[in-house]
Amino acid sequence: MRKVLLLGASGSIGSQALDIIEKDPGSFVLSAFSVGYRVEKIPEILLKHPEVSAICVRKEEDRLNLEKEYPSIQWHSGDEGLKELCLAADYDMAVNALVGFSGLIPSLTVLQENKILALANKESLVVGGELVNKLLRSGKGKLYPIDSEHVALAKMLDRVKREDVEKLLITASGGSFRNKGRGELGSVTPEMALHHPTWRMGAKITIDSATMMNKGFEVIEAMYLYDWPLEKIEIVLHDESMVHSLLQMKDGSFVADISKPDMHGPIAYAMYEKKVDYQVYFAKSIADFGPYHFHRFNPERYPAVQIAMQAIERGGTAPAILNAANEEADYLFLAGKIPFLSIESIVSSALKHVSVQRNPSLRDILAADSYARIYVQRKAEGRN
Numbered sequence: 001m002r003k004v005l006l007l008g009a010s011g012s013i014g015s016q017a018l019d020i021i022e023k024d025p026g027s028f029v030l031s032a033f034s035v036g037y038r039v040e041k042i043p044e045i046l047l048k049h050p051e052v053s054a055i056c057v058r059k060e061e062d063r064l065n066l067e068k069e070y071p072s073i074q075w076h077s078g079d080e081g082l083k084e085l086c087l088a089a090d091y092d093m094a095v096n097a098l099v100g101f102s103g104l105i106p107s108l109t110v111l112q113e114n115k116i117l118a119l120a121n122k123e124s125l126v127v128g129g130e131l132v133n134k135l136l137r138s139g140k141g142k143l144y145p146i147d148s149e150h151v152a153l154a155k156m157l158d159r160v161k162r163e164d165v166e167k168l169l170i171t172a173s174g175g176s177f178r179n180k181g182r183g184e185l186g187s188v189t190p191e192m193a194l195h196h197p198t199w200r201m202g203a204k205i206t207i208d209s210a211t212m213m214n215k216g217f218e219v220i221e222a223m224y225l226y227d228w229p230l231e232k233i234e235i236v237l238h239d240e241s242m243v244h245s246l247l248q249m250k251d252g253s254f255v256a257d258i259s260k261p262d263m264h265g266p267i268a269y270a271m272y273e274k275k276v277d278y279q280v281y282f283a284k285s286i287a288d289f290g291p292y293h294f295h296r297f298n299p300e301r302y303p304a305v306q307i308a309m310q311a312i313e314r315g316g317t318a319p320a321i322l323n324a325a326n327e328e329a330d331y332l333f334l335a336g337k338i339p340f341l342s343i344e345s346i347v348s349s350a351l352k353h354v355s356v357q358r359n360p361s362l363r364d365i366l367a368a369d370s371y372a373r374i375y376v377q378r379k380a381e382g383r384n
């Protein structure tokens with residue numbers, strides 16, 4: 001029986017993690033959770049999970065109202081509240097389903113507390129991969145990724161000899177505009193970008209899939225998770241999102257991980273610490289799937305991947321600048337304030353103009369995040 005702290009319970013991954021907890025009350029009990037602004041989700045979650053003893057919300061005003069309504073629960077709010085929740089709640093495993101930079105400090109705190117981290121928040125690794133790995137090496141905390149590509153890689157790497165593997169191949173659907181050339185992207189709208197061909201996900205990751213910044217992030221994530229050289233990780237386009245990643249072996253063969261595009265499988269794999277019942281979450285017959293189509297990845301069509309690679313190669317706080325500028329640009333695009341193609345140019349410009357610190361501490365990463373956000377806001381307002 002694992003006591004679970006669920007960060008981001010109101011989101012796409014968060015609600016699927018709730019399904020898994022509800023499906024197997026013998027293995028999981030929800031002891032604490034967070035939502036952001038969608039506090040209207042709280043009563044229903046509490047009805048199904050009466051053991052919850054602590055909750056964090058985004059706004060202090062919501063915390064004050066909810067405290068009156070549910071006095072037996074320990075309430076927290078804001079970024080500081082997320083950290084307090086990770087320090088004070090009673091849990092064995094935290095599922096980090098927060099989106100963006102907000103997930104970094106909770107990830108680090110869970111590992112500092114020597115707890116199990118089931119990690120959907122890839123931004124934690126993009127901006128703080130070195131800090132996360134340092135904590136994993138020095139403490140007793142454990143990390144299980146939730147991203148479907150990285151669960152696929154974990155499953156395959158557990159079954160082969162590392163020295164027999166030539167490359168990791170991360171599959172990509174190509175996002176909402178995969179059938180459009182760059183020349184057609186000038187006038188695309190947020191509504192069009194939010195229509196992903198194979199996955200239903202939160203807004204930010206759906207935009208990141210359309211630019212493919214998401215795939216750049218996933219290459220960085222794989223590098224940190226599996227200590228794999230960047231030049232030996234490749235992206236391959238795959239239309240159906242059934243093959244979640246591949247290993248290219250030195251003998252010329254390919255090993256693939258295949259399952260339907262349903263995040264319940266990868267989330268369960270992480271939450272059961274790899275000991276998931278395949279009969280429940282994965283298909284029983286290969287005939288349920290296919291056909292499969294693969295295409296070569298064209299970096300000129302998706303420059304965001306190249307921008308992400310340049311940031312990680314530069315190191316220091318460059319990945320934090322990359323992430324913050326991308327997050328701000330995504331939200332400006334979603335609000336209709338900048339065109340789609342400006343996301344890439346703004347991120348690229350932030351990396352040129354915001355200064356990079358070497359060997360960053362957490363404080364340096366937080367500062368880089370703030371500077372990059374200010375830079376993007378000013379740029380969008382036409383100021384320098």
Ligand SMILES: NC(=O)c1ccc[n+]([C@@H]2O[C@H](COP(=O)([O-])OP(=O)(O)OC[C@H]3O[C@@H](n4cnc5c(N)ncnc54)[C@H](OP(=O)(O)O)[C@@H]3O)[C@@H](O)[C@H]2O)c1
Binds near residue numbers: 007
């Ligand atoms: N969705 C997928 O299928 C999928 C697949 C692989 C990886 N991932 C990764 O999983 C993470 C979550 O993605 P998602 O699609 O589930 O996102 P989502 O649907 O937007 O959910 C994000 C959650 O985080 C909360 N949140 C957002 N900003 C916050 C802040 N500043 N403080 C506190 N809470 C905050 C939201 O609260 P409110 O909505 O209540 O404001 C919501 O509960 C991302 O890192 C994504 O890249 C997602």
